[in-house]
Amino acid sequence: MNQVAPLTNSPIKRRSRWASSFKKGWERSKYLHLLALPGVLFYLIFNYAPMYAILIAFQDFQPMKGVWGSTWVGFDQFKTFFQHIYFWRVIRNTLLLSLLELLIVFPLQILFAILLNEIRKNFYKRFVQTVSYLPHFISLPAIIGMLFMFLSPQDGPFNMLLTKVFHIEPINFMGISEWFRPLYILSEIWTTLGWGAIIYLAALTNVNPDMYESASLDGASRVKMIWHITLPAIQPTVMIMLLLQIGKMMSLGADKVLLMQSPLTYEVSDVISTFVYRRGLEFGEYSFATAVGFFNSLINIALLLTANWFVKKTTDNSLF
Amino acid sequence: MIRDQSLSSKLLDIVVHAVMIVVLIATIYPVLYVLSASLSSPTAFNMGKVSLFPVDFTLKAYLLIWEAQTVPHSFLNSVIYTTLGTAISMLLTTSLAYALSRKKLTLRRFYMVFILITMFFNGGMISNFLLVKNLGMYDTIWAIVLPTAVSTYYLIIMRSYFQAVPEELNESAYLDGANDLVIFFRITLPLSMAALVTIGLFYAVNYWNAWFSSLLYLKDTDKYPLQMVLRSIIIRSELLMQSIKAGEVSANEMASTDITSIKYATLFVSIGPMMILYPFIQKYFVKGVMIGSLKG
Numbered sequence: 001m002n003q004v005a006p007l008t009n010s011p012i013k014r015r016s017r018w019a020s021s022f023k024k025g026w027e028r029s030k031y032l033h034l035l036a037l038p039g040v041l042f043y044l045i046f047n048y049a050p051m052y053a054i055l056i057a058f059q060d061f062q063p064m065k066g067v068w069g070s071t072w073v074g075f076d077q078f079k080t081f082f083q084h085i086y087f088w089r090v091i092r093n094t095l096l097l098s099l100l101e102l103l104i105v106f107p108l109q110i111l112f113a114i115l116l117n118e119i120r121k122n123f124y125k126r127f128v129q130t131v132s133y134l135p136h137f138i139s140l141p142a143i144i145g146m147l148f149m150f151l152s153p154q155d156g157p158f159n160m161l162l163t164k165v166f167h168i169e170p171i172n173f174m175g176i177s178e179w180f181r182p183l184y185i186l187s188e189i190w191t192t193l194g195w196g197a198i199i200y201l202a203a204l205t206n207v208n209p210d211m212y213e214s215a216s217l218d219g220a221s222r223v224k225m226i227w228h229i230t231l232p233a234i235q236p237t238v239m240i241m242l243l244l245q246i247g248k249m250m251s252l253g254a255d256k257v258l259l260m261q262s263p264l265t266y267e268v269s270d271v272i273s274t275f276v277y278r279r280g281l282e283f284g285e286y287s288f289a290t291a292v293g294f295f296n297s298l299i300n301i302a303l304l305l306t307a308n309w310f311v312k313k314t315t316d317n318s319l320f
Numbered sequence: 321m322i323r324d325q326s327l328s329s330k331l332l333d334i335v336v337h338a339v340m341i342v343v344l345i346a347t348i349y350p351v352l353y354v355l356s357a358s359l360s361s362p363t364a365f366n367m368g369k370v371s372l373f374p375v376d377f378t379l380k381a382y383l384l385i386w387e388a389q390t391v392p393h394s395f396l397n398s399v400i401y402t403t404l405g406t407a408i409s410m411l412l413t414t415s416l417a418y419a420l421s422r423k424k425l426t427l428r429r430f431y432m433v434f435i436l437i438t439m440f441f442n443g444g445m446i447s448n449f450l451l452v453k454n455l456g457m458y459d460t461i462w463a464i465v466l467p468t469a470v471s472t473y474y475l476i477i478m479r480s481y482f483q484a485v486p487e488e489l490n491e492s493a494y495l496d497g498a499n500d501l502v503i504f505f506r507i508t509l510p511l512s513m514a515a516l517v518t519i520g521l522f523y524a525v526n527y528w529n530a531w532f533s534s535l536l537y538l539k540d541t542d543k544y545p546l547q548m549v550l551r552s553i554i555i556r557s558e559l560l561m562q563s564i565k566a567g568e569v570s571a572n573e574m575a576s577t578d579i580t581s582i583k584y585a586t587l588f589v590s591i592g593p594m595m596i597l598y599p600f601i602q603k604y605f606v607k608g609v610m611i612g613s614l615k616g
Contacts, residue, residue, distance in 0.1 A: 022426060025424070025426040026426050028424055029422070029424050029425045029426050029500070031499050031500035031501045032418075032419040032422055032424070032425045032500050033419070033425070033426075034501070035415040035416070035418055035419045035500070035501070035504060036415070036416050036419035036420070036425075036431065038411070038412050038415060038416070039412045039413070039415060039416025039419075039470060039475075040416070040431070040434070042412050042466075042469055042470050043434065043435060043438060043470070045451075045455075046448075046451070046466065046467050046468075046469070047438040047442060047443075048438075049443075049451055050442065050443025050444070050447035050448050050450075050451050051441060051442070051443045051447070052443075053443055053446075053447035053450050053451060054443055054444070054447060056446075056447075056450075063450075063453075112339070112343070115335070115336045115339050115340070116340075118332060118333075118336045119336060119340070124340075128340050128343065128344060129606075130599070130602055131343075131344055131347050131348060132343055132344075132347060133602060133605070133606070134347055134351075134595075134598060135347060137525055137529075137594045137598060137605075138351075138529075138591050138594065139528070139529035139530075139531065139547050139550075139590065139591070140529070140531065140547075141531050141547045141548070141550045141551040141554075141555065141590070142547070142550060142587055142590050142591050144555060145550055145551070145554040145555060145583075145587050146350055146354060146587065148554055148555055148558040149354075149554060149558075149580075149583055149584065149587070150350070150353075152558060155365070155366055155580050157353070157357075157368065157370070160368040161368070164368060174558065190346065190347070190350075193343065194343070194347075198606060221326050221328050221329060222328070222329045222332050223328050223329075223332060254445070254532070255531070255532045258532075258535075259551065259555060262559050273445070276444070276445055276446065277445060280445065280446040280449070281445070281446070281449060281536065286446055286450065289445075289446045290444060290446045290447060293444035293445060293446060293447075294444065296444075297441065297442070297444060301440055301441070304440070
């Protein structure tokens with residue numbers, strides 16, 4: 001039997017050759033697979049296993065009965081959400097906060113990077129940079145805590161100042177809807193201005209200093225140089241960051257908003273993720289909250305793919 | 321560089337310096353104010369005398385939070401979560417990143433896709449919560465240190481670092497009879513100390529500042545990390561104040577003046593360690609982000 005040599009190109013032979021080379025490669029890298037194993041298990045348990053639990057979005061999930069014992073209800077949970085009185089409110093609030101971030105915080109980071117790039121004294125530049133990164137390392141409860149304490153109507157220094165200078169009654173800033181968005185964006189600027197600028201400064205380190213030199217020999221003003229050298233240098237990075245920002249328009253995290261909001265401001269502060277948190281974990285409506293979260297992540301993926309497609313079409317950059 | 325002496329250049333300089341001064345003051349002042357307020361006497365603070373430096377210097381607020389034990393206890397919890405969490409994260413991240421950095425790993429592309437998919441799809445808050453419950457980790461330290469142990473972003477940065485180690489080193493060690501485990505522990509890791517410190521610090525800061533996982537997964541307030549205690553002391557109590565009419569609070573006026581300085585002191589305790597370490601470690605962070613941005 002072994003004597004019967006099959007044709008060299010027969011599929012069986014090819015497959016066995018592939019299998020043997022795979023086996024050889026596996027043998028050579030077995031220790032690498034061993035090293036990868038704990039990390040792979042982590043991803044399986046903490047990233048892939050929860051994906052399976054999305055099934056409960058199509059159920060009327062009862063924790064006692066488990067995923068297989070609960071009743072299937074199809075798209076009922078999604079329908080409930082679409083008809084929910086707060087449906088448009090949470091969509092609108094999520095979109096508006098993200099949009100404000102995109103229109104205000106995002107350009108400010110770029111502007112800050114450009115201005116930093118104009119400082120000639122290296123020590124001064126590094127000092128400002130170092131200080132501006134600092135807020136990035138302060139925890140959210142501390143940042144929002146400061147906001148609450150500084151603006152407190154009882155003993156907040158800001159209200160004390162207002163009373164002293166303008167003789168007006170203390171204002172309960174954190175409890176007034178109109179103030180929620182400005183304060184959210186202001187604290188966002190405070191936290192991310194310096195840190196967000198790093199990536200553009202990194203792009204600017206690739207610019208050849210000779211370009212500025214020869215431009216200035218040609219009589220270009222510094223403002224002109226910003227326009228014709230600095231901006232084109234960071235343009236690809238800006239496009240990618242813009243793309244990322246648009247991609248996460250609807251995925252505003254719950255943590256910061258949860259710290260800032262109170263029932264007094266729900267009208268403007270309740271976003272999709274805080275809605276999911278409240279309905280799911282405070283009211284125990286697991287299936288409904290999972291359905292809302294799942295719907296949200298579908299939108300996120302669609303947004304990211306669209307933004308990527310768009311950037312690919314208009315420029316040479318893309319994310320994937 | 322030849323100096324541009326035009327008017328527009330001078331205007332630009334003025335704008336640059338003005339912006340930088342505003343940024344410096346706006347960043348430093350709030351932090352400094354918190355420190356000064358926590359070190360001032362409550363009466364001086366309530367009269368609005370504190371503006372930059374402590375007035376009627378006192379350590380009373382710090383003594384009070386030391387005696388009340390909640391803050392020191394949660395500080396210790398935070399230290400434990402940060403240490404254990406960072407150790408687990410580093411173990412999982414470095415070993416996986418190393419395997420992925422070697423070209424000879426079979427199924428390398430499959431592994432990468434398997435990992436990158438999780439950046440786009442995830443189960444969401446509720447699914448994660450149910451998982452933690454089902455694994456019996458609810459209200460235990462494991463719920464804080466395990467579910468977020470590997471950050472895909474840091475994993476990719478770590479992998480780029482490892483890829484920068486010359487392949488010839490691996491090859492020659494291999495010829496000397498060392499297997500990949502030995503190469504990883506004896507050659508690659510010692511050569512990547514700077515990278516390990518950088519990523520380790522990223523993880524440590526994340527664990528120190530984390531609070532949302534405690535909100536989701538911890539029930540017992542004795543297990544709360546410092547950030548959660550900060551949230552209850554400051555934010556919860558402010559919200560409570562909002563719902564109480566101003567008139568009713570005045571009865572407790574004396575007590576509430578102490579509470580204010582306690583709040584400032586607690587806040588400073590929570591950001592203090594970072595402020596002290598920050599000047600020494602910030603260069604690692606910037607380097608880490610640079611590498612992430614260039615190769616990511």
